[in-house]
Amino acid sequence: MITESSVRAQLPYTLRQVDLPALGQLYRGKVRDNYSHGDRIVMITTDRVSAFDHVLGTIPFKGELLSRLTLFWFDKVKDIAPTHLLSSPDPSVMVVKRAQALPVEIVIRGYITGSLWRDYQAGTAGAYGIDWPAGLKKDQRFEQPIITPSTKAQYGKHDVPISEAEILCQGLVESGVWREATNVAHRLFQRGQEWAASQGLILVDTKYEMGIADGKLVVIDEIHTPDSSRYWVADSYQERFAGGLEQEMLDKENIRQWLIREHGFSGQGQPPPLSDDVRVMLATKYMEVFERLTGQAFESEVGSVEARIRKNLAAAKYL
Ligand SMILES: Nc1ncnc2c1ncn2[C@@H]1O[C@H](COP(=O)(O)OP(=O)(O)OP(=O)(O)O)[C@@H](O)[C@H]1O
Numbered sequence: 001m002i003t004e005s006s007v008r009a010q011l012p013y014t015l016r017q018v019d020l021p022a023l024g025q026l027y028r029g030k031v032r033d034n035y036s037h038g039d040r041i042v043m044i045t046t047d048r049v050s051a052f053d054h055v056l057g058t059i060p061f062k063g064e065l066l067s068r069l070t071l072f073w074f075d076k077v078k079d080i081a082p083t084h085l086l087s088s089p090d091p092s093v094m095v096v097k098r099a100q101a102l103p104v105e106i107v108i109r110g111y112i113t114g115s116l117w118r119d120y121q122a123g124t125a126g127a128y129g130i131d132w133p134a135g136l137k138k139d140q141r142f143e144q145p146i147i148t149p150s151t152k153a154q155y156g157k158h159d160v161p162i163s164e165a166e167i168l169c170q171g172l173v174e175s176g177v178w179r180e181a182t183n184v185a186h187r188l189f190q191r192g193q194e195w196a197a198s199q200g201l202i203l204v205d206t207k208y209e210m211g212i213a214d215g216k217l218v219v220i221d222e223i224h225t226p227d228s229s230r231y232w233v234a235d236s237y238q239e240r241f242a243g244g245l246e247q248e249m250l251d252k253e254n255i256r257q258w259l260i261r262e263h264g265f266s267g268q269g270q271p272p273p274l275s276d277d278v279r280v281m282l283a284t285k286y287m288e289v290f291e292r293l294t295g296q297a298f299e300s301e302v303g304s305v306e307a308r309i310r311k312n313l314a315a316a317k318y319l
């Protein structure tokens with residue numbers, strides 16, 4: 001089993017990037033190193049962590065946790081929509097079919113919190129074209145999940161809120177495709193919330209990316225990970241909500257709050273270096289989500305992630 005001391009022991013072995021030009025053309029996102037060759041992409045989920053659109057450093061076992069959780073969820077939702085997954089030659093690597101990505105990220109929320117709460121409170125939540133009810137409280141559950149789309153920004157730029165009307169009127173997504181994509185998002189989210197609830201968690205909100213491959217809508221990227229979603233502990237939700245306290249969070253929000261609290265950093269200027277303690281703290285939160293969702297202990301090896309990936313890619317004849 002991975003204990004806190006193994007997490008600490010993994011600190012020097014985390015994966016910042018992988019240079020494997022033999023795999024194809026590199027697109028380095030904030031978290032993934034994506035090598036494309038024809039219509040195939042080898043997506044390597046590194047241990048990088050980003051917050052407020054800055055890459056801050058690495059978190060032990062993060063790439064493996066995200067990639068394995070995405071595989072777990074892809075299997076759980078396979079009756080709802082096809083995904084881009086072709087194979088997974090290493091716990092941190094997914095080989096996927098390249099899709100024409102929709103230029104819009106489908107954010108779906110079951111609760112009002114985070115940036116939406118801040119915008120709602122400031123009276124600036126209008127960009128989504130949604131008529132928000134008055135009198136909502138922070139972290140309150142919506143009667144029905146609500147989609148708040150954002151346009152996918154180029155590297156280094158912030159994503160921008162957009163309304164459904166604008167998406168259709170600017171022709172960013174064709175209306176039939178948009179209808180199908182939002183329908184799929186609602187069904188994925190419902191499945192995700194139900195499973196999370198059965199494991200004592202609340203899937204608060206999440207972000208889907210979808211694309212078209214072979215003329216069909218497919219779910220791409222990652223799903224229901226603690227990077228792309230918020231997770232709260234279900235047991236303590238009601239009491240904390242009623243008392244106006246912060247929820248017990250098991251997602252990336254932990255590092256955002258550390259940055260704000262310890263360094264007053266919320267995206268402007270140079271990000272501060274991450275302390276080893278905060279790197280270990282985030283790793284243990286992500287491990288807890290993994291273990292709760294899958295119902296299994298997280299097992300992995302302390303050691304070089306890069307060496308393991310190279311070995312597994314070679315064994316699967318990708319190198
Ligand atoms: N099947 C797919 N076909 C095409 N693009 C994909 C597919 N799956 C994921 N992607 C894209 O690959 C990239 C994954 O890398 P990563 O998650 O690190 O990027 P990001 O930092 O979230 O986004 P950005 O592109 O803004 O840097 C994303 O740009 C994502 O949209």
Ligand SMILES: [Mg+2]
Pocket residue numbers: 029031221
């Ligand atoms: Mg991403």
